[in-house]
Amino acid sequence: MKKAPLLLGALLPLALTGCGSREEGTRLHLELAHRSVRAAQVEGMVRHFTNDRGDRITLTQAYVTLGSVEIIPCPEPATLRWLRALSPVGTAHAHTESSPRRLGTPYVSGLERPDGEPLPLGLLRPPPGLYCHAHLVFAPADADAEGLPEDGSMEGRTLVLEGTVVPVGEEAPRPFRLESAGVANAQLPLEQLSLSKEHLESEQRITLHYDGWLDGTSPLAADAATQVLRNVASSTSIEPSL
Amino acid sequence: MWKSCLALLPAALLLHSPPALACATCACGDPTLTSMGTEQPFSGRTRVASITRAWGLTLGDDSLDAVTLRELRVDLSVAYAPLPWLILSAMVPLQVRTVQDVSLLREEAWGPGDMEVSAKVFVFRDRDFSPDHLLAVLVGSELPTSPTLSDGQGRPLSLDAQLGSGSVDPFAGLAYTGFRGSWSFIVSATGSLSTRGREGFRGGAALRTTVAAQFQPSPAWALRLAADTRLEGASTLHGVRDPVGSGFIGFLSPEVLFSPASDVVLQLGVRAPVLNLLSGRVRQTPILQAAVAYDL
Numbered sequence: 001m002k003k004a005p006l007l008l009g010a011l012l013p014l015a016l017t018g019c020g021s022r023e024e025g026t027r028l029h030l031e032l033a034h035r036s037v038r039a040a041q042v043e044g045m046v047r048h049f050t051n052d053r054g055d056r057i058t059l060t061q062a063y064v065t066l067g068s069v070e071i072i073p074c075p076e077p078a079t080l081r082w083l084r085a086l087s088p089v090g091t092a093h094a095h096t097e098s099s100p101r102r103l104g105t106p107y108v109s110g111l112e113r114p115d116g117e118p119l120p121l122g123l124l125r126p127p128p129g130l131y132c133h134a135h136l137v138f139a140p141a142d143a144d145a146e147g148l149p150e151d152g153s154m155e156g157r158t159l160v161l162e163g164t165v166v167p168v169g170e171e172a173p174r175p176f177r178l179e180s181a182g183v184a185n186a187q188l189p190l191e192q193l194s195l196s197k198e199h200l201e202s203e204q205r206i207t208l209h210y211d212g213w214l215d216g217t218s219p220l221a222a223d224a225a226t227q228v229l230r231n232v233a234s235s236t237s238i239e240p241s242l
Numbered sequence: 243m244w245k246s247c248l249a250l251l252p253a254a255l256l257l258h259s260p261p262a263l264a265c266a267t268c269a270c271g272d273p274t275l276t277s278m279g280t281e282q283p284f285s286g287r288t289r290v291a292s293i294t295r296a297w298g299l300t301l302g303d304d305s306l307d308a309v310t311l312r313e314l315r316v317d318l319s320v321a322y323a324p325l326p327w328l329i330l331s332a333m334v335p336l337q338v339r340t341v342q343d344v345s346l347l348r349e350e351a352w353g354p355g356d357m358e359v360s361a362k363v364f365v366f367r368d369r370d371f372s373p374d375h376l377l378a379v380l381v382g383s384e385l386p387t388s389p390t391l392s393d394g395q396g397r398p399l400s401l402d403a404q405l406g407s408g409s410v411d412p413f414a415g416l417a418y419t420g421f422r423g424s425w426s427f428i429v430s431a432t433g434s435l436s437t438r439g440r441e442g443f444r445g446g447a448a449l450r451t452t453v454a455a456q457f458q459p460s461p462a463w464a465l466r467l468a469a470d471t472r473l474e475g476a477s478t479l480h481g482v483r484d485p486v487g488s489g490f491i492g493f494l495s496p497e498v499l500f501s502p503a504s505d506v507v508l509q510l511g512v513r514a515p516v517l518n519l520l521s522g523r524v525r526q527t528p529i530l531q532a533a534v535a536y537d538l
Contacts, residue, residue, distance in 0.1 A: 022347070025346030
């Protein structure tokens with residue numbers, strides 16, 4: 001009995017300080033880069049290239065807003081879907097601003113960075129599983145978007161391109177400026193993105209291929225901005241970067 | 243190692259207690275077995291208790307964003323009645339909590355939670371000795387005594403893994419206790435307000451109620467059935483409203499009380515959620531509860 005105060009004295013400080021620990025789960029690092037597929041000349045933030053029509057393009061300013069990135073699980077085998085359908089417990093698939101599978105913070109990417117230089121977009125902590133697609137949404141930047149140019153030119157915009165074009169068969173460069181506040185989607189296949197207890201971490205790089213943005217259209221055309229935004233979405237790719 | 247230390251602590255407290263000097267039920271004139279917080283007051287009554295609870299809940303969609311929380315907590319409390327109409331009490335929780343989200347990210351925390359101090363003022367009793375009807379006003383507050391816990395790299399654990407809100411949360415309520423032969427009844431309602439705590443979190447205002455009936459066929463044991471409810475407003479984080487977890491939940495709580503020796507009351511029970519109207523996808527597990535109360 002005399003030992004009780006000693007025991008108490010030893011245990012109380014131990015109990016009152018507290019302690020914490022953390023074991024990391026799945027982590028998917030997303031990054032964003034830009035580069036050209038065809039030959040392009042780079043001078044600081046200026047890019048010179050030729051589109052698929054033979055027009056010679058010079059981009060002096062180019063910004064694109066990537067609104068969100070969501071990774072999509074591979075379809076379940078039919079038998080598993082059946083079992084889930086028979087379960088009395090319903091499952092709701094919520095669509096929220098951000099979720100463990102969705103990066104919902106808009107990011108404005110410009111051509112100031114050298115080609116191929118990755119920019120960390122963010123971190124997803126999705127449930128373990130096999131993921132087959134990434135769904136990208138290009139949408140207008142809000143005031144809280146990351147990477148907004150200081151001059152405010154991208155707020156409320158999805159795309160701003162400025163430069164000159166020398167149409168095929170002509171010699172004199174003609175200036176253009178394209179702006180869009182539209183929305184464009186891209187569903188990109190993921191190569192073997194599997195996250196599990198044994199493979200907790202992965203890294204995927206989204207690449208914008210700027211030399212394809214002005215394919216199939218003239219930047220001087222009336223509906224050029226709409227077509228260019230479609231091109232931005234369709235020319236984007238994603239691949240593992242580790 | 244620390245889990246066994248934690249388990250030993252209440253036992254050590256009881257071992258350290260001085261021997262009993264009087265019979266509590268004799269002093270208040272009523273043989274009803276009472277749990278901590280529902281005892282009859284008499285001047286000089288001092289009571290210590292240890293209440294152990296195990297519970298858990300899951301928030302969110304299992305295939306998308308679920309977060310599962312499990313907790314084992316031991317509430318160490320002491321109550322003292324300096325006057326026949328006043329009981330002062332203090333409670334310190336010792337908690338072990340595990341939080342795991344859908345990505346397998348797992349956080350574990352253990353230590354003291356937010357302390358609670360309260361005063362129960364008996365504003366009505368039908369007679370001085372062995373009253374049949376007691377009405378009391380309860381006032382008190384939770385205090386920000388839980389330390390901010392961090393992981394091995396010094397990064398603070400998430401808010402869900404912290405063992406308390408780190409805020410001053412005052413509460414006030416009314417409690418009625420009635421005694422009629424082998425039966426006793428408790429009705430209470432307590433409202434609480436939260437102030438801003440750790441990381442700008444502020445819990446929603448809450449109202450908790452209990453309606454309980456207890457049948458005691460012998461001096462040694464009793465059965466109790468209670469209906470406990472909680473109605474809670476939306477919490478805020480840096481002023482942004484978060485309704486998940488707010489709303490109404492009702493529990494049905496069967497319990498057994500047993501007195502193996504004079505002035506000792508053991509209590510074993512479960513609080514089963516029977517009506518869950520909480521916002522968001524919140525699944526509450528039954529709360530297992532074991533307690534020992536001892537009159538000094």
